[in-house]
Amino acid sequence: MAERRSYRWDLMQWIARERVVSIIRAGSADQAAQDLETLVDAGLTVIEVSLTTPGRRT
Structure with missing residues:
Protein backbone atom coordinates (compact mmCIF):
# COMPACT_ATOMS: atom_id res chain seq x y z
CA MET A 1 0.00 0.00 0.00
CA ALA A 2 1.35 3.47 -0.88
CA GLU A 3 2.19 5.78 2.00
CA ARG A 4 -0.32 8.58 2.45
CA ARG A 5 1.10 12.07 2.91
CA SER A 6 -0.42 13.98 5.76
CA TYR A 7 -2.21 17.29 5.38
CA ARG A 8 -0.11 18.67 8.24
CA TRP A 9 3.13 17.85 6.41
CA ASP A 10 1.88 19.53 3.21
CA LEU A 11 0.85 22.59 5.20
CA MET A 12 4.24 22.86 6.91
CA GLN A 13 6.02 22.59 3.56
CA TRP A 14 3.81 25.34 2.12
CA ILE A 15 4.54 27.65 5.07
CA ALA A 16 8.29 26.93 4.81
CA ARG A 17 8.20 27.73 1.09
CA GLU A 18 6.33 31.01 1.57
CA ARG A 19 8.51 32.09 4.52
CA VAL A 20 5.92 34.66 5.67
CA VAL A 21 2.89 34.05 7.87
CA SER A 22 0.53 37.00 8.30
CA ILE A 23 -1.63 37.13 11.40
CA ILE A 24 -4.78 39.23 11.49
CA ARG A 25 -6.10 40.36 14.83
CA VAL A 46 -0.41 32.13 4.38
CA ILE A 47 -2.77 34.10 6.63
CA GLU A 48 -4.11 33.32 10.09
CA VAL A 49 -7.16 35.08 11.53
CA SER A 50 -6.76 35.17 15.29
CA LEU A 51 -9.51 33.57 17.34
CA THR A 52 -9.63 36.74 19.43
CA THR A 53 -11.14 38.70 16.52
CA PRO A 54 -14.76 39.45 17.41
CA GLY A 55 -17.32 37.89 15.06
CA ARG A 56 -14.87 35.43 13.52
CA ARG A 57 -16.18 32.20 12.08
CA THR A 58 -14.98 29.03 13.77
Missing part, protein backbone atom coordinates in the same frame (compact mmCIF):
# COMPACT_ATOMS: atom_id res chain seq x y z
CA ALA A 26 -8.74 42.99 14.25
CA GLY A 27 -11.38 44.68 16.35
CA SER A 28 -14.22 43.33 14.22
CA ALA A 29 -14.96 40.71 11.59
CA ASP A 30 -15.49 43.48 9.01
CA GLN A 31 -12.05 44.95 9.70
CA ALA A 32 -10.49 41.48 9.56
CA ALA A 33 -12.12 40.92 6.13
CA GLN A 34 -10.70 44.22 4.86
CA ASP A 35 -7.26 43.35 6.23
CA LEU A 36 -7.46 39.91 4.63
CA GLU A 37 -8.31 41.40 1.24
CA THR A 38 -5.36 43.80 1.51
CA LEU A 39 -2.92 41.00 2.36
CA VAL A 40 -4.18 38.77 -0.47
CA ASP A 41 -3.95 41.69 -2.92
CA ALA A 42 -0.34 42.17 -1.77
CA GLY A 43 0.39 38.55 -2.73
CA LEU A 44 0.49 36.91 0.69
CA THR A 45 -0.96 33.41 0.81
Whole structure:
Protein backbone atom coordinates (compact mmCIF):
# COMPACT_ATOMS: atom_id res chain seq x y z
CA MET A 1 0.00 0.00 0.00
CA ALA A 2 1.35 3.47 -0.88
CA GLU A 3 2.19 5.78 2.00
CA ARG A 4 -0.32 8.58 2.45
CA ARG A 5 1.10 12.07 2.91
CA SER A 6 -0.42 13.98 5.76
CA TYR A 7 -2.21 17.29 5.38
CA ARG A 8 -0.11 18.67 8.24
CA TRP A 9 3.13 17.85 6.41
CA ASP A 10 1.88 19.53 3.21
CA LEU A 11 0.85 22.59 5.20
CA MET A 12 4.24 22.86 6.91
CA GLN A 13 6.02 22.59 3.56
CA TRP A 14 3.81 25.34 2.12
CA ILE A 15 4.54 27.65 5.07
CA ALA A 16 8.29 26.93 4.81
CA ARG A 17 8.20 27.73 1.09
CA GLU A 18 6.33 31.01 1.57
CA ARG A 19 8.51 32.09 4.52
CA VAL A 20 5.92 34.66 5.67
CA VAL A 21 2.89 34.05 7.87
CA SER A 22 0.53 37.00 8.30
CA ILE A 23 -1.63 37.13 11.40
CA ILE A 24 -4.78 39.23 11.49
CA ARG A 25 -6.10 40.36 14.83
CA ALA A 26 -8.74 42.99 14.25
CA GLY A 27 -11.38 44.68 16.35
CA SER A 28 -14.22 43.33 14.22
CA ALA A 29 -14.96 40.71 11.59
CA ASP A 30 -15.49 43.48 9.01
CA GLN A 31 -12.05 44.95 9.70
CA ALA A 32 -10.49 41.48 9.56
CA ALA A 33 -12.12 40.92 6.13
CA GLN A 34 -10.70 44.22 4.86
CA ASP A 35 -7.26 43.35 6.23
CA LEU A 36 -7.46 39.91 4.63
CA GLU A 37 -8.31 41.40 1.24
CA THR A 38 -5.36 43.80 1.51
CA LEU A 39 -2.92 41.00 2.36
CA VAL A 40 -4.18 38.77 -0.47
CA ASP A 41 -3.95 41.69 -2.92
CA ALA A 42 -0.34 42.17 -1.77
CA GLY A 43 0.39 38.55 -2.73
CA LEU A 44 0.49 36.91 0.69
CA THR A 45 -0.96 33.41 0.81
CA VAL A 46 -0.41 32.13 4.38
CA ILE A 47 -2.77 34.10 6.63
CA GLU A 48 -4.11 33.32 10.09
CA VAL A 49 -7.16 35.08 11.53
CA SER A 50 -6.76 35.17 15.29
CA LEU A 51 -9.51 33.57 17.34
CA THR A 52 -9.63 36.74 19.43
CA THR A 53 -11.14 38.70 16.52
CA PRO A 54 -14.76 39.45 17.41
CA GLY A 55 -17.32 37.89 15.06
CA ARG A 56 -14.87 35.43 13.52
CA ARG A 57 -16.18 32.20 12.08
CA THR A 58 -14.98 29.03 13.77
